[in-house]
Amino acid sequence: MGRFLRIAALFFGVVLVIAWSANSGPSEGSLEKIKKRGYITWGSDAEGGAPYVFPDPKAPSRLIGFEVDLAGAIARELGVEARQAQNAWDSLIPALGRGDFDIAMNGLEITPRRQEKILFSIPYYVYTEQLVVRKEESGIEGVNDLVGKRVGTLSGTVAQEILGNIGGVDVRVYSGQVEPYEDLSLGRIDAVLLDLPIAAYYGRPNPKLKYTGAPVGEGFYAIAMRKSDGDLKKKIDEILDKLVRTGELKSIYERWDLWNASQAKLTLDKKASSGYAGVEESKKAPLRTFLPGLLKGAGITILISTASMLLAISLGLVLVLMRLYSRPLVSTIAVTYIEFFRGTPLLIQLYILYYGLPNLGVVLSPVVAACLGLGMNYAAYEAELYRAGISSVPKGQMEAALSLGMTRRLALRRIILPQALRVAIPGVTNDFIALFKDSSLVSVIAMVELTKTYSILAATTLRFFELGLIVAFLYFGMSYPLSLMARRLEKRLKAGMR
Amino acid sequence: MIQVRELHKYFGEQHLFKGIDLDVMKGEVVVFIGPSGSGKSTFLRCINGLEYFQKGEITVDAVSLHSINRKRPTREDLESIRKIRLRVGMVFQQFNLFPHMTVIENIVEAPVKVSGMDKEKAVEMASALLKRINLEKKLKSYPSELSGGEQQRVAIARALAMKPEAMLFDEPTSSLDPEMVGEVLKVIRGLVEEGMTTLIATHEMDFAKEVADRIVVFDNGNIIETGPPAEIFSSPKEERTRVFLNRVLKKD
Ligand SMILES: Nc1ncnc2c1ncn2[C@@H]1O[C@H](COP(=O)(O)OP(=O)(O)O)[C@@H](O)[C@H]1O
Numbered sequence A: 001m002g003r004f005l006r007i008a009a010l011f012f013g014v015v016l017v018i019a020w021s022a023n024s025g026p027s028e029g030s031l032e033k034i035k036k037r038g039y040i041t042w043g044s045d046a047e048g049g050a051p052y053v054f055p056d057p058k059a060p061s062r063l064i065g066f067e068v069d070l071a072g073a074i075a076r077e078l079g080v081e082a083r084q085a086q087n088a089w090d091s092l093i094p095a096l097g098r099g100d101f102d103i104a105m106n107g108l109e110i111t112p113r114r115q116e117k118i119l120f121s122i123p124y125y126v127y128t129e130q131l132v133v134r135k136e137e138s139g140i141e142g143v144n145d146l147v148g149k150r151v152g153t154l155s156g157t158v159a160q161e162i163l164g165n166i167g168g169v170d171v172r173v174y175s176g177q178v179e180p181y182e183d184l185s186l187g188r189i190d191a192v193l194l195d196l197p198i199a200a201y202y203g204r205p206n207p208k209l210k211y212t213g214a215p216v217g218e219g220f221y222a223i224a225m226r227k228s229d230g231d232l233k234k235k236i237d238e239i240l241d242k243l244v245r246t247g248e249l250k251s252i253y254e255r256w257d258l259w260n261a262s263q264a265k266l267t268l269d270k271k272a273s274s275g276y277a278g279v280e281e282s283k284k285a286p287l288r289t290f291l292p293g294l295l296k297g298a299g300i301t302i303l304i305s306t307a308s309m310l311l312a313i314s315l316g317l318v319l320v321l322m323r324l325y326s327r328p329l330v331s332t333i334a335v336t337y338i339e340f341f342r343g344t345p346l347l348i349q350l351y352i353l354y355y356g357l358p359n360l361g362v363v364l365s366p367v368v369a370a371c372l373g374l375g376m377n378y379a380a381y382e383a384e385l386y387r388a389g390i391s392s393v394p395k396g397q398m399e400a401a402l403s404l405g406m407t408r409r410l411a412l413r414r415i416i417l418p419q420a421l422r423v424a425i426p427g428v429t430n431d432f433i434a435l436f437k438d439s440s441l442v443s444v445i446a447m448v449e450l451t452k453t454y455s456i457l458a459a460t461t462l463r464f465f466e467l468g469l470i471v472a473f474l475y476f477g478m479s480y481p482l483s484l485m486a487r488r489l490e491k492r493l494k495a496g497m498r
Numbered sequence B: 001m002i003q004v005r006e007l008h009k010y011f012g013e014q015h016l017f018k019g020i021d022l023d024v025m026k027g028e029v030v031v032f033i034g035p036s037g038s039g040k041s042t043f044l045r046c047i048n049g050l051e052y053f054q055k056g057e058i059t060v061d062a063v064s065l066h067s068i069n070r071k072r073p074t075r076e077d078l079e080s081i082r083k084i085r086l087r088v089g090m091v092f093q094q095f096n097l098f099p100h101m102t103v104i105e106n107i108v109e110a111p112v113k114v115s116g117m118d119k120e121k122a123v124e125m126a127s128a129l130l131k132r133i134n135l136e137k138k139l140k141s142y143p144s145e146l147s148g149g150e151q152q153r154v155a156i157a158r159a160l161a162m163k164p165e166a167m168l169f170d171e172p173t174s175s176l177d178p179e180m181v182g183e184v185l186k187v188i189r190g191l192v193e194e195g196m197t198t199l200i201a202t203h204e205m206d207f208a209k210e211v212a213d214r215i216v217v218f219d220n221g222n223i224i225e226t227g228p229p230a231e232i233f234s235s236p237k238e239e240r241t242r243v244f245l246n247r248v249l250k251k252d
């Protein structure tokens, strides 16, 4: 126990030092700096970012989108050039606070919670949330029909909050805009609720999908700036006001087919009022209110890790037997498998399993895809550990077994493998610990496990620090007993045999 | 009971056996001597199928082994090798006890799993064997807790538990400390006195002289001389045998 406390104290110390040193924020006078440097950097996420900002399908090295046009107009008014800074949407605001770019403009909804952290310009777009379902769906006609249904949305969006507030909705949170509509058309979920521009670009063109119900949750997109950049905000507000008055903004939206009656509000409501209200203040909620959610995420992490480790352990055994003791063809298949899975990123393997296989008519549920993906990947590593174990068993053991009249198969099972596994066990336990942490990768296939729960909660509450500490401790609390066990096992095995 | 005919064995380019013949009668004790690397181990290993050979035939009782395809042996070939192994027990220089099993588990493993003997009966038989080699107190010990001499005695008991008709010993005392050689030889002597057909490769010349019905002298893969011990040790026909005996006997 003393050792545990010492490690915990060290961990805390390191975290505090990092937190403290990171607090010396960016310096003042961004507007002057922008003008001097000749360009303004704007943070946004171009990954699956249409129609906001995304790579031109005809020339993928070029970014297009209505926000690209808007950024260009703003920069022109400032007399500078616009440069996009790529950043994951979930973490745009922390990155802005860190000083990674001058402004963040990427469909950021004005919410009271965000307003506490950053300055918002006057709005540049009035968005609504649009519900999309499959063509044949008849039971869902509005958000109130969503109770008990599986509904996809993006992490950290207002749509997610709306769904959370309805209560009883099985919310599936994605980090990209393509995937929810993809899963909807495959029948993995029942509906998708997202901002109208997203629905217009990704949902409407899909022949299997349709809009349903009236738009809900009207609100405003605005440009985010650091609290210290009051002068920049003033300038940007002036520019936006000018773009509205001259009609340039309208023509941008018309070009992108985003103009609608709601946009009239832009001219009426120039003050940055809180666009979307009625969400409880989870910002100030005590930390323990997040615990049930985090614990549920931890439970899913344990479930996925354990299931995939069991698969990896047994599949790895099959692989090593194929590799070492089978006909050349079978052996080659095993070697190819092992090399392929060790030589390609787990992330790609997960994408292929989850989003690629449906093209061939195989639709896996997120849990199955997650366990299969992790398990099949780790099986390759376990197979190599077993192989090292087997080659550490002296040749005389097999010969002694054979000379007693055992078949090769029996000798393997009773004599060779028990000794080989003892050698492999420490490595296998280490892999289990690594798998625990790698399990966070499955969040890309819509599994909400611990890391994903964290990034969702943190993105909505902006409490990256406290929640991060809790999550780190949850992971540590799961993996540390494992490594203790591994060490004890290793000692016992060493004592048991020469 | 064992016939070796025209045995040819290659290790890659090296042509070790160039057509060896040997017959061993039931109950006979044959001791193989000769310099290191002369082929004694390989010969014994060929007899119970641990080493493949390229040409010739080995027959044990009615079961014959031919040169077989080492990469893809047929089912019948594997079966006949196994039949021979069930008739012929083998004891190795390095003991090769199973380190993850206790003494008693080492002994009952094959009778139970291979011959399908009842577990209780096997334990009973194993206990009797252990008593015979004076190790009944160690039956729950692991091999790592035994001395070399004790390990080798357990290895002999393990082979005997399969009730073989013949025993092969490949330098059974060569990796033992000198003070333990005696206890192992005593067990082998006991077997020989019971009439077990026995083939031994060894450098223990006194023991060879004492137990052997026949001495076989290997040199460079050839059997250069065979005969009763009295003849070989006092008046060898071959110059190379004399040189070899002079060298080992002087060392002792
Ligand atoms: N597995 C092997 N691969 C290649 N050569 C071998 C192998 N085993 C034995 N030999 C060679 O065969 C010859 C006979 O070896 P061995 O039968 O062990 O002799 P001995 O037991 O009389 O000392 C030696 O030259 C040795 O190098």
Ligand SMILES: [Mg+2]
Pocket (backbone or CB within 6 Å): B040, B041, B042, B170, B171
């Ligand atoms: Mg030898």
